[in-house]
Amino acid sequence: MSERLLVLVRHGQSEWNLKNLFTGWRDPDLTPRGVEEAHRAGQRLKEQGYQFDIAFTSKLSRAQKTLQLALGELGQTGLETVEDIALNERDYGDLSGLNKDDARAKWGEEQVHVWRRSYDVPPPGGESLKDTIARTLPFYVTEILPKVLQGKRTLVAAHGNSLRALIMVLEKHTPETIMKRELATGVPVIYRLKADSTVESVVDLAD
Structure with missing residues (x-):
């Protein structure tokens, strides 16, 4: 039986990460450091001997570029890839494009903290993590998970919050603990998944 392999990668640093801006569905490019992180992701996977049968990513260029740079390191630039809005980052609504310090000055430290770190309170015009999970999880269940269980080695390059949606199920987090789950x-x-879709093992390839 083929291994049931699922690899998640958060995109490399973006220009707006660097500028401390709320990004969400806005589409800034990777920074030079982000490009380097994407290459390094592919190098880490190559060092461990990984190859993939299918990849998934969002409709945002920072995730797509991270995926392509990583696949380049693996010699798999032509890999079948599915791009879907379901894997987009959490939509920060009216906060998008704002400096986080400016947002705190406008709405207050406590309110901005609630929007960023509560499970189910959305920022104005945006999504909570709960909303993001409601968008992302059905796509995982119907599109990604079946490929993994069929034995297709699957790579997903996406965003901190859309990946948290997958990790919440994989690692059995609660609404409280998922907010504390950091992704570099x-x-x-x-x-590696069992036949019943639960996790058999998990390895973080941090240096």
Whole structure:
């Protein structure tokens, strides 16, 4: 039986990460450091001998570029890839494009903290993590998970919050604990699943 392999990678640093801006569905490019992180993600996977049968990513260029740079390191630039809005980052609504310090000055430290770190309170015009999970999880269940269970080695390059939606199920987090689950940019997290779709093992490929 083929291994049931699922690898998650958060995109490399973006220009707006660097500028401390709320990004969400806005589409800034990777920084030079982000490009380096994407290459390093592919190098880490290559060092461990990984190859893939299918990849998934969002409709945002920072995730797509991270995926392509990583696949380039693996010699798999022509890999079948599915791009879907379901894997987009959480939509920060009216906060998008704002400096986080400016947002705190406008709405207050406590309110901005609630929007960023509560499970189910959305920012104005945007999504909570709960909303993001409601968008992302059905796509995982119907599109990604079946490929993994069929034995297709699957790579997903996406965003901190859309990946948290998958990790919440994989690692059985509660609404409280998932908010504390940090994901470094450009660091692959390797899951091997059992036939019942639960996790057999997980490895973080951080240096």
